[in-house]
Amino acid sequence: xxxxxxxxxxxxxxxxxxxxxxxxxxxxxxxxxxxxxxxxxxxxxxxxxxxxxxxxxxxxxxxxxxxxxxxxxxxxxxxxxxxxxxxxxxxxxxxxxxxxxxxxxxxxxxxxxxxxxxxxxxxxxxxxxxxxxxxxxxxxxxxxxx
Numbered sequence: 001x002x003x004x005x006x007x008x009x010x011x012x013x014x015x016x017x018x019x020x021x022x023x024x025x026x027x028x029x030x031x032x033x034x035x036x037x038x039x040x041x042x043x044x045x046x047x048x049x050x051x052x053x054x055x056x057x058x059x060x061x062x063x064x065x066x067x068x069x070x071x072x073x074x075x076x077x078x079x080x081x082x083x084x085x086x087x088x089x090x091x092x093x094x095x096x097x098x099x100x101x102x103x104x105x106x107x108x109x110x111x112x113x114x115x116x117x118x119x120x121x122x123x124x125x126x127x128x129x130x131x132x133x134x135x136x137x138x139x140x141x142x143x144x145x146x
Contacts, residue, residue, distance in 0.1 A: 024071045027119035028069045040060045043064075051097075066098050068085075068094060
């Protein structure tokens with residue numbers, strides 16, 4: 001799903017990039033705002049334990065989403081980038097992490113999905129780079145079953 005900068009802006013979701021030490025952190029906040037606008041409950045941000053890091057953990061009803069957020073300053077080649085952004089090693093790390101956070105989510109989780117959010121600032125489309133990036137959101141980008 002592609003959320004344009006204009007559509008996000010119209011929905012009241014603004015790029016929090018100003019004053020952040022990292023575009024990646026601002027991207028995570030941006031995606032969390034997008035999910036909250038879609039009635040997801042953010043259970044965790046930057047969940048870190050030995051062997052894994054989860055950018056966002058969100059719940060909506062009986063679904064738990066583990067969301068990996070990536071920031072890019074320029075457009076990307078979908079086919080080339082998507083195969084490189086989440087290599088098997090990173091996927092295994094996200095799966096391991098999901099086992100720990102499921103207890104935090106509480107009872108009633110029936111589905112765990114692994115989503116990818118690409119936050120893309122396209123300077124060629126805007127007068128000021130990264131003022132309001134686009135978001136490409138891929139629900140269930142991979143399965144825990146391989």
